[in-house]
Amino acid sequence: MKKTTWKHLLAVTSLALLIINPATADEVNIAVASNFAEPIKEIASRYETQSGHRINLIFWATGKHYAQIKNGAPFAAFFAADARRPELLEKEVVALPGSRFTYAVGHIVLWSPKAGYVDALGKILQHKPFRHLAIANPRLAPYGKAAQQFLQARGLWEGLQDRMVRGENIGQTFQFVRSGSAELGIVAYSQVKRPGHPLEGSLWEIPPTEYTPIEQQAVLLEENPVAREFMTFIKSPEAIDIILGFGYAIP
Template sequence: MIKTMQRSLLALSLMFAGSALADQVQVAVAANFSAPMQAIAAEFEKSSGHKVVTSVGATGQFYAQIKNGAPFEVFLAADDTTPAKLESEGDSVPGSRFTYAVGSLALWSPKAGYVDSEGAVLKANQFKHLSIANPKTAPYGLAATQVLEKLGLTQAVAGKLVEGQNIAQAHQFVASGNAELGFVALSQVYKDGKISEGSAWLVPAELHEPIRQDALLLNKGKDNAAAKALLDYLRGEQAATIIRAYGYQL
């Protein structure tokens, strides 16, 4: 009886020790990185025992929320300027910022053959609506406006733009048929080396500023082992394999 009780107490102590080692991390994730982050979080949780809680949205909106005291501990932005700004303003752990992915922009339609491989459909201007993300808060939206400017199409398509709050909503406008085509993150329509559905033009990188996406350990996560472990995991080869599979560069 005593030995049985001792074994039970030992099992309970090990269980509580395990739970003490495990932790939870609150992560603000740029909308373009939602799908790869789901895959990364699942693998990270398996290997570490930590729990990842994600919020998905626009980088600019997350900046405002962080400044207003949101409980995020890790920030995965869609640019490098917003994390750099938070860093300079003292909202993050010094030296924690790094580029976890370099994004690509695509002009996409769910309709096969609608978007040609050179993007000539833009200059033809036969569509009624063109979806983009809000360029003031979403770096992929800003990149889309830079492409239109470089191609001399800003004025020609101005009355046809349908603007999403973030890149997820911009993609949804196209997927739902509210816009015939739109500028989206390549990661939203790309998997395992190919466009997952419809047709797309992979926008040449020289048509917009590089979309370097930086990660940051925020002050609220400075003492959280799970937050630090997640950022370490993001730098590793397992995460890199997932990130590349969604069309990002490293």
């Protein structure tokens, strides 16, 4: 797969926005972990309607975003899938002091788009009637790290190595399963829970005691009034209702 740089991503996205809306409203670029794509799209849409500003969302793995930010990517804020990277950015004086907060706590599930395929206790992982299990890359994606922790806790990690396919982020991992490239995968609960829609396929909610809680934090990267206002909006009851609706917990 051809490597996509942050400069290319921003150029393509910005051009599309200019074509759609040539207005002169203030616009900010915000880096977002791919698991949080659907909730933040809805939140950003409501904020844009109310404020008249434009929120330019760029989705990628948290580890990739962290490296891009360290290399000077022009993001005003960062919504990570963990607490470690925002904390590092704060310690490295890349992020604004005092701006870091937890906006959601995520969960992982074992999921297949096939109804009745995943049993209620996840024993399918031991019986192995599947060829491929998709997980996110543990080195880049916190949801992949959580999947690794769970599989190691169950003593399944080594035995499933030849069946694993790894996505660069949890979004790509979900697509592996949804497209049929993998029969099942360990994905974010928020990817299969859609407000107002029944759950698709079959899943098992992996016990949260078997992996480190996925505490997702956000941080400001520059003093920008629109970015700061958007960060405040994320904490509003309206935004929190959306986050909860996608299966996240709020600390």
